[in-house]
Structures are given as structure tokens and as C-alpha cells.
Amino acid sequence: MSETISPPPHKIIGVAVISNDQGQILIDRRRPEGAMGGLWEFPGGKIEKGETVEECIKREINEELGILIEVGKHLITIDHTYTHLRVTLTVHHCRHLTGIPQPLECDEIRWVNLDELDRFAFPQANIQIIAALRESDRSHP
């Protein structure tokens, strides 16, 4: 009998690093159940058919947090393979426009300063996002 090895599922995700006028960044805590439960992340979700990454990010942020944002420059794209899952995270800088963020699909939301990010537990792939964010902050604070 032969066994076939299938590759892990691959999720293509648009991710927002949302800044406010105080220079803080919005992070959310994933619900305790399910994959990466309880870890903090930058809000975002799966790109739907026919959608650009910018459209996806805007839609997901409105669905998950009930706010409007402006999607700005591309920050970084990360391809990361977890034990049973591969993710491609396309991350954009975004600016908060209107609405108070609500935890509609997550456990908790916080506005944090860049130097506070180390206090929160993120998925492995986010190490590169946070490094890129610090780098971009150094070059244009």
C-alpha cells in the first residue's frame, strides 16, 4: 500500500498594521479555541476570489473590527509554514479613519506602541513582520 503525502493547506491572507494619530498600532487577540488560540495578531483574513489585497484588508477590518481604514503602502510579504498550515501574509501599513474598534471576531483589541509589541505573544510568522515594522519606523518615523 502506498501513502501519498499531501502538502499542508495554504491560506493567502491580507494583514493590516493600523496606526492611529498617536502613532499606536492596533493588535487583536485570537479567540482561545482553534489554531493559534490566545495569540496576538495584526487583524486580517483570507483574500476572496476576484479581490485585490487592498480590498481584502479593508473588508476584513470592517468585518472584524467595525472600523474604516485607509490601506497604504505594502510593508512585507511573509511565506511561513507551520506544522499543518502554510500562510502567505501580505502586510500593508494602514491608517485608522473612523469608528471605535470592536472585538467582533476576536477576544480583545489593544492600541500599543511599537516598543510594547515584545510584551505580547504572536505567531512565529509575525517575528518578521515586527522586525520590518521597526525597520520602517527607523527609516521614516
Ligand SMILES: Nc1nc2c([nH]c(=O)n2[C@H]2C[C@H](O)[C@@H](COP(=O)(O)OP(=O)(O)OP(=O)(O)O)O2)c(=O)[nH]1
Ligand atoms: N490575521 C492574521 N493572521 C495571522 C497573523 N500571523 C499569522 O500567522 N496568521 C495566520 C493565522 C491564521 O492561520 C491565518 C489567518 O487566517 P484567518 O484569520 O482568515 O483564519 P482563521 O484561522 O482565524 O480562521 P478560519 O476563518 O480559517 O476559520 O494567518 C497575523 O498577524 N494576522
Ligand SMILES: [Mg+2]
Ligand atoms: Mg482573521
